Amino acid sequence: xxxxxxxxxxxxxxxxxxxxxxxxxxxxxxxxxxxxxxxxxxxxxxxxxxxxxxxxxxxxxxxxxxxxxxxxxxxxxxxxxxxxxxxxxxxxxxxxxxxxxxxxxxxxxxxxxxxxxxxxxxxxxxxxxxxxxxxxxxxxxxxxxxxxxxxxxxxxxxxxxxxxxxxxxxxxxxxxxxxxxxxxxxxxxxxxxxxxxxxxxxxxxxxxxxxxxxxxxxxxxxxxxxxxxxxxxxxxxxxxxxxxxxxxxxxxxxxxxxxxxxxxxxxxx
Amino acid sequence: xxxxxxxxxxxxxxxxxxxxxxxxxxxxxxxxxxxxxxxxxxxxxxxxxxxxxxxxxxxxxxxxxxxxxxxxxxxxxxxxxxxxxxxxxxxxxxxxxxxxxxxxxxxxxxxxxxxxxxxxxxxxxxxxxxxxxxxxxxxxxxxxxxxxxxxxxxxxxxxxxx
Numbered sequence: 001x002x003x004x005x006x007x008x009x010x011x012x013x014x015x016x017x018x019x020x021x022x023x024x025x026x027x028x029x030x031x032x033x034x035x036x037x038x039x040x041x042x043x044x045x046x047x048x049x050x051x052x053x054x055x056x057x058x059x060x061x062x063x064x065x066x067x068x069x070x071x072x073x074x075x076x077x078x079x080x081x082x083x084x085x086x087x088x089x090x091x092x093x094x095x096x097x098x099x100x101x102x103x104x105x106x107x108x109x110x111x112x113x114x115x116x117x118x119x120x121x122x123x124x125x126x127x128x129x130x131x132x133x134x135x136x137x138x139x140x141x142x143x144x145x146x147x148x149x150x151x152x153x154x155x156x157x158x159x160x161x162x163x164x165x166x167x168x169x170x171x172x173x174x175x176x177x178x179x180x181x182x183x184x185x186x187x188x189x190x191x192x193x194x195x196x197x198x199x200x201x202x203x204x205x206x207x208x209x210x211x212x213x214x215x216x217x218x219x220x221x222x223x224x225x226x227x228x229x230x231x232x233x234x235x236x237x238x239x240x241x242x243x244x245x246x247x248x249x250x251x252x253x254x255x256x257x258x259x260x261x262x263x264x265x266x267x268x269x
Numbered sequence: 270x271x272x273x274x275x276x277x278x279x280x281x282x283x284x285x286x287x288x289x290x291x292x293x294x295x296x297x298x299x300x301x302x303x304x305x306x307x308x309x310x311x312x313x314x315x316x317x318x319x320x321x322x323x324x325x326x327x328x329x330x331x332x333x334x335x336x337x338x339x340x341x342x343x344x345x346x347x348x349x350x351x352x353x354x355x356x357x358x359x360x361x362x363x364x365x366x367x368x369x370x371x372x373x374x375x376x377x378x379x380x381x382x383x384x385x386x387x388x389x390x391x392x393x394x395x396x397x398x399x400x401x402x403x404x405x406x407x408x409x410x411x412x413x414x415x416x417x418x419x420x421x422x423x424x425x426x427x428x429x430x431x
Binding site: 001002005013014016017018020021023024103105106107108109110112114140148155176177178179180 | 287288290309313317318320321322323324325327328331332335336371372375376385386388389390391392393
């Protein structure tokens with residue numbers, strides 16, 4: 001039987017895999033919906049005073065964000081003006097597709113999560129995934145209604161980055177979490193003149209060089225630099241946000257250009 | 270699913286960086302109660318379904334589970350399935366074999382995952398062995414009770430066939 005399995009064409013194995021995956025996906029999605037329902041009923045138990053306070057806080061936040069949006073619009077116009085003056089190609093823009101987390105696989109070797117958005121929502125392999133505190137990971141598998149996200153802490157996750165105030169490129173690689181510790185990563189090729197210590201950690205942010213993420217999203221914090229063997233660069237452990245392993249909701253970055261191209265594609269009759 | 274949720278909760282709350290591998294729980298019942306012709310299809314379906322969610326090479330568990338079943342069928346005559354200590358030792362040994370197999374595939378396979386801290390692997394292995402050892406006999410009895418409830422037939426009434 002094992003011989004039969006080994007000689008089976010990989011396309012056939014892929015078909016079996018996606019069949020088994022798609023059969024299980026509704027069960028996981030169902031559990032996720034049940035969790036949402038549970039959260040809803042928990043929220044319904046809150047008192048009216050708590051809701052009024054939450055509404056007041058939300059109104060304040062909304063006002064602050066409206067001001068931020070106005071400032072961002074002004075900056076965007078300014079950027080477009082400079083781009084047209086210098087004949088520069090426009091910066092890539094993204095649409096944010098919000099998705100609920102269905103399942104988290106943070107096992108010994110792989111760090112992944114499954115989200116409740118898939119091919120039908122315009123998500124494709126390679127799209128970046130973010131949350132309120134920064135980068136979550138990258139899409140590695142897309143199914144009809146679900147997608148698999150490789151987390152920023154996964155050893156196979158690699159992305160171009162830079163230190164917050166320094167534009168020189170740095171490489172970030174995820175590292176599996178040691179036992180009883182939060183997930184982390186490692187930054188390599190850090191320029192030798194950058195200093196970081198526990199009292200003054202440096203923020204590592206995404207670079208637009210990678211293409212999947214906009215510039216400036218937080219990856220993690222570097223607390224201690226060590227020289228690399230070549231002596232030209234440094235490396236540092238990167239501390240990720242511990243809330244990464246308990247996320248309930250994320251946003252997938254879908255490039256606007258791809259969305260526009262998809263909209264312009266004539267529908268086949 | 271329950272174990273997956275338990276692992277998620279462990280990782281997200283009190284014990285980050287810990288994951289339970291409970292593959293032996295899928296293996297003990299087919300090995301100790303089912304004929305080879307009945308146990309094999311069950312293991313094939315379980316392993317393919319489990320592997321569909323696993324990022325490693327598809328069919329890894331199918332190969333490991335099938336090899337274990339083939340090796341265990343002649344040996345199982347010597348195991349007393351009504352003895353909790355036998356079940357405990359068997360399940361822990363099976364879990365160790367599957368864990369080592371998965372570790373080899375994850376480390377040297379085509380989907381190379383880089384270096385995993387040895388402490389993490391040992392921590393996961395020890396916690397998994399503990400959980401599997403404690404749960405195996407109870408899990409076996411639950412499956413047996415479900416069969417009695419659904420068919421009225423006690424699988425313990427049938428001899429183990431080599």
